[in-house]
Amino acid sequence: MRDEQMAGSGARPPARPLDDIDRDILRILQADGRASIRSVAESVHISRANAYARINRLIDDGVIRGFSARVDQERAGQGASAYITLKIVQNSWRSVREKLQELPGATHIALVSGDFDVLLLVHTEDNRALRELVLTRLQSMEEVLSTRTLLVFEETDLQESQGEL
Incomplete structure (x- = not known):
């Protein structure tokens, strides 16, 4: 398929294969999205220009989708966290996803298989706000x-627990 046809159809070109250096770069940037080009290059033993x-190729290919800060939700005033499973009307995923993205505190949304259809991770100020979100906002969606709400008692960020590179 030609590039113009692919662009018009919304299809993306197939991803280029990653080598060990690409994977090392991804690991470094996942641990520290603010790592300098110089430090990345030195860590993987390539030139700064190559790094x-x-x-840039990983960004252009859509492998790296962005850079963000990992937030300690509790220290940021979000004392209650929960995974919420949802069963939804068949073929309503797109509209449900749009509504869930607008919820305050929603940080992860996944369409999944199994006993439920959607897995939602939310962080709220407290249990009262969590109850309001579930009973008023979620359950009122047609x-x-x-x-089903699963309270989070403790979380571990696996990228942080793997230590320094």
């Missing part, structure tokens, strides 16, 4: 058939 080109 810069590889990172596409949502049922919910």
